[in-house]
Amino acid sequence: MPVLVDINPDTWCLDVSAAEAAITPRTRAVTVVHVYSAVADLTGLRELADRYGLPLIEDCAHAHGAAYRYRPVGGHGVAGVFSMQGSKLLTSGEGGAVVTDDDELAHRAEALRGDGRVRRPGPINCGEMELVETGRLMGANAALSEFHAAVLIDQLDLLATQNAQRASNAARLDRGLSAYGARPQATSDGTTVRAYYRYAVQLPGVVIAARPVDDIAAELTTSLGFPVLRTHPPLSRCRLLDPATRPRFSGRRDYLARVDPTRFELPVCHSVHNSVLSFGHEILLAPAEAMDEIVDAFREILTLC
Numbered sequence: 083m084p085v086l087v088d089i090n091p092d093t094w095c096l097d098v099s100a101a102e103a104a105i106t107p108r109t110r111a112v113t114v115v116h117v118y119s120a121v122a123d124l125t126g127l128r129e130l131a132d133r134y135g136l137p138l139i140e141d142c143a144h145a146h147g148a149a150y151r152y153r154p155v156g157g158h159g160v161a162g163v164f165s166m167q168g169s170k171l172l173t174s175g176e177g178g179a180v181v182t183d184d185d186e187l188a189h190r191a192e193a194l195r196g197d198g199r200v201r202r203p204g205p206i207n208c209g210e211m212e213l214v215e216t217g218r219l220m221g222a223n224a225a226l227s228e229f230h231a232a233v234l235i236d237q238l239d240l241l242a243t244q245n246a247q248r249a250s251n252a253a254r255l256d257r258g259l260s261a262y263g264a265r266p267q268a269t270s271d272g273t274t275v276r277a278y279y280r281y282a283v284q285l286p287g288v289v290i291a292a293r294p295v296d297d298i299a300a301e302l303t304t305s306l307g308f309p310v311l312r313t314h315p316p317l318s319r320c321r322l323l324d325p326a327t328r329p330r331f332s333g334r335r336d337y338l339a340r341v342d343p344t345r346f347e348l349p350v351c352h353s354v355h356n357s358v359l360s361f362g363h364e365i366l367l368a369p370a371e372a373m374d375e376i377v378d379a380f381r382e383i384l385t386l387c
Contacts, residue, residue, distance in 0.1 A: 085109070086317050086346040092268040094282075094313075094354050095122035102130055111137045116145035116155055118313075118360060119252065119278040120269040124150045124158045131159070139163070143178075144279035146171040147245045151272045156181045161191075166230075171245070171279055171363055172237055174230035194221040248278040248366035251373050258377030259283055262384040267358075282313065282360035289384060290357050298383055299359055305379045308365060313358045316351035318343045 087100040096114040112131050114122045124140075131138040138159030142148070146164060148155045156162020161184070166177040180191045192200045198221045199213035206212055226234075256266040265284040269276055285298065295312055302310040317323055325331050325341045339345075365376075 083108075083341050084317075084343075086343060086348060088348045088350045089354065090123070091350050091353075093120040093122065093270055094118065094267060094350075094358075095120050095270070096127065097350070098123055098126035098130055101127070105130075105134055105136070109134070109136060111139055113139045113141060114159075115141040115143070116148060118144055118280045118282045119267055119276060121145065121148050121150050121155060121273040121276065123270040123272070124155075125270075125272055128158060137161075143167075143170065145277045146279075147241045147275060148273070148277035149275035150270070152274050157183070160184055161187055166226075166234060169362065171277060172234060172241060174226065174233045177226045177230050177234075190219060193219040195224040197221050197223050244367060245275065245277050248363055249276055251366045251368070251370055252276075252278050252281055254370060254373040255281060255283075255376060258374065259380055259384075262377075262381050263289075264380065264384060278363050278366055280360040280362055281366060282358050283380075284354070284358045286384065287357070289386075292386075295356055295359070302359065302379055302383065305382075306361075306376060308361060310359050310361050313355050313360060315355050316348045318346045318348050318351070 085104050087104045088097050089095060089100075090097045095117050096112075101112055112127060114124075114127055116122055122140075127138055130136075140156050140159045140162040142156045142162050143165035145155045150158060156164065161180055161182040164172070164179045164181070166172055166174045166179070168175050180187075182188050182191070189200065193216055196213055198217070198219050199215055202210065202212055202214045252266075259266060263286040265286075267282040267284070285295070289298070299310050299312055314320075320343070323343045325343075326338055331338055331341075365372075
């Protein structure tokens with residue numbers, strides 16, 4: 083039963099105080115997303131998880147190559163999950179990975195991704211399958227192919243250099259857009275390497291009050307020639323998160339009331355959704371001079387109000 087809590091107004095990642103306020107004796111884990119280009123406050127979240135004896139799970143789908151206090155993201159909680167879907171910094175079209183230093187979790191994850199099978203220990207003899215049944219868990223066939231894995235491994239040599247170029251261009255955008263009152267996404271103080279899945283910037287209140295944010299996004303998309311989008315809507319208002327539409331829950335009014343996402347108040351999430359625009363990481367691999375053209379396009383919007 084997911085419990086939704088609000089985000090930090092600067093990093094737009096999980097707010098530590100809000101997370102603590104939501105913990106009850108029924109809480110089983112804390113899940114944090116390193117969103118867009120920010121790394122969450124992992125010091126605060128680790129202290130919170132340890133204090134309540136809860137596992138911390140990191141969603142690193144936007145953060146390939148990022149690090150917190152010189153340790154890669156995904157390595158601060160009991161497990162980290164990565165997506166390799168087509169839009170990600172490290173991609174094979176589809177796929178993902180779980181990283182953990184917990185032997186039991188690693189074994190369960192291996193079985194779950196391979197129909198309950200795991201790699202055969204030791205040498206593989208003629209006629210033997212590489213995977214063997216464990217009879218322990220019923221999983222699904224969610225294993226990457228060797229081709230997808232090879233594509234990902236080849237990209238690892240490029241990731242650090244590309245992340246550095248993205249960070250340099252993002253810093254140039256930060257300087258340019260801040261001069262006109264826009265507010266680039268921040269990251270937590272412990273971030274030692276920042277990965278930019280999307281460059282995100284919050285527009286001043288006077289601009290949002292004058293024009294709908296969707297109109298601004300459409301105008302920038304036209305002038306720049308690439309998609310400029312709003313952030314994801316708050317999960318409490320996501321059309322896909324609606325347990326009442328699932329027949330298996332029909333008639334269980336007490337349960338539906340507990341899992342109804344609209345019962346969660348997420349004012350910071352709503353504020354960010356209504357004021358932040360972003361674009362994809364591939365734009366940050368353009369020449370540095372192209373960042374000035376982006377600033378110019380935003381300037382025309384920001385100086386009209």
